[in-house]
Amino acid sequence: EPEVTQTPSHQVTQMGQEVILRCVPISNHLYFYWYRQILGQKVEFLVSFYNNEISEKSEIFDDQFSVERPDGSNFTLKIRSTKLEDSAMYFCASSGFGVSEQYFGPGTRLTVT
Amino acid sequence: AQSVTQPDIHITVSEGASLELRCNYSYGATPYLFWYVQSPGQGLQLLLKYFSGDTLVQGIKGFEAEFKRSQSSFNLRKPSVHWSDAAEYFCAVGSNFGNEKLTFGTGTRLTIIP
Numbered sequence: 001e002p003e004v005t006q007t008p009s010h011q012v013t014q015m016g017q018e019v020i021l022r023c024v025p026i027s028n029h030l031y032f033y034w035y036r037q038i039l040g041q042k043v044e045f046l047v048s049f050y051n052n053e054i055s056e057k058s059e060i061f062d063d064q065f066s067v068e069r070p071d072g073s074n075f076t077l078k079i080r081s082t083k084l085e086d087s088a089m090y091f092c093a094s095s096g097f098g099v100s101e102q103y104f105g106p107g108t109r110l111t112v113t
Numbered sequence: 114a115q116s117v118t119q120p121d122i123h124i125t126v127s128e129g130a131s132l133e134l135r136c137n138y139s140y141g142a143t144p145y146l147f148w149y150v151q152s153p154g155q156g157l158q159l160l161l162k163y164f165s166g167d168t169l170v171q172g173i174k175g176f177e178a179e180f181k182r183s184q185s186s187f188n189l190r191k192p193s194v195h196w197s198d199a200a201e202y203f204c205a206v207g208s209n210f211g212n213e214k215l216t217f218g219t220g221t222r223l224t225i226i227p
Contacts, residue, residue, distance in 0.1 A: 031212045043157070043203060045214040056214055091156060095212050101147060102207075102215060106156040 002026045004105035006092050012111045013082055021077045021108045023092030032075045033093040033102060034067065036060070043091065049075065082112045115140040115206050119218035127226050128196055134189040134221050136204030145207040146187040147215065148178055152200045160202075163187060174198070199225045 005024045013019050025032050034046040047057045049067055066078045075094075079086055089109050093102040116139045126132055138144055145164055149157040161172025168180040178189045187204060201222050205215040 033214070035215075042219045043205075043215075043217040045216065048214055050212075058214070100212060101159050101162050103159070104149070104157040 002103075004092055004094055004103050006090075006105040006108050008108060009106065010109045010111070012113065015084060015112055016081050019079050019082055019110065021079075021090050021092075021110070023075045023077075023105055024073050025075055025092065025094030026096075026103055027073070029094035029096045029100075029103075031055075031095045031100075031102075032067075032069070033095075034077045035091045035093065035104075036088040037091065037107075038088045046077070046090075079110075082110075084112050086110060087112045115144075115208070115216045117204050117206050117216055117218035119202075119204055119221050121221045122219070123222045123224065125224040125226060126194055129193050132189075132191045132194045132198070132223070134202050134204075134223070136187045136189065136218060137185050138187060138204070138206045139185065140206050140208070142208065146178075146180060147205045147207065148172065148176070148187075148189050149203045149205060149217075150174075150200045151203065151220075157203065160189070194223075194225055196225045196227070199223055 007022045032049040035043050037043045045058050047061045048055045064080045068076050089107045091107045092105040095102045118137045147162045148160040151157050160176050161170050163170050163180045171177050176191050180187050201220045203220045204218045207215045
């Protein structure tokens with residue numbers, strides 16, 4: 001069964017450093033998303049991406065965040081200068097055309113020290 | 114703005130007992146409703162979804178949910194729980210056929226006792 005994959009599974013970085021989280025969505029999907037979950041809290045939407053552009057972003061997704069689909073398979077989330085409060089589990093998701101559910105990857109746990 | 118309320122933070126049930134997890138949503142148009150399950154340290158797995166049609170939907174692992182528009186609810190049920198059902202359960206609402214952001218509830222942690 002096709003699945004969304006994410007790398008790395010865990011990343012530790014120092015405050016102020018740049019990080020790139022990588023995702024490979026399901027191959028025939030057209031819509032891509034990033035969500036985050038701070039420990040013990042609910043899953044929060046960050047950004048959605050369709051047709052090579054951002055279709056919606058939340059208030060969390062400020063100028064420190066960016067997304068890119070550099071090739072036909074990868075979808076990345078970049079945090080330019082990490083803060084302690086960026087520590088969270090980051091989930092990538094994708095969905096297909098028409099009526100479709102979102103499939104989530106296993107997540108990347110980001111720890112900012 | 115869309116929102117989801119899961120009023121029960123933590124539920125404990127005995128193995129073999131029935132289960133109902135509550136979910137209320139707020140959304141102005143036709144909602145697309147989902148239940149996801151998250152085991153400790155794992156990602157989100159889709160249990161079931163409601164887009165339209167029959168208001169009682171069946172999902173994986175023996176779960177079902179009923180959409181009640183009049184009550185703005187989408188409660189998850191299982192007739193007999195297994196120890197492996199212990200996890201965190203999230204209700205979510207979306208739009209545009211599921212291809213826009215999902216808004217999640219705060220989750221319900223399910224504990225199973227022998």
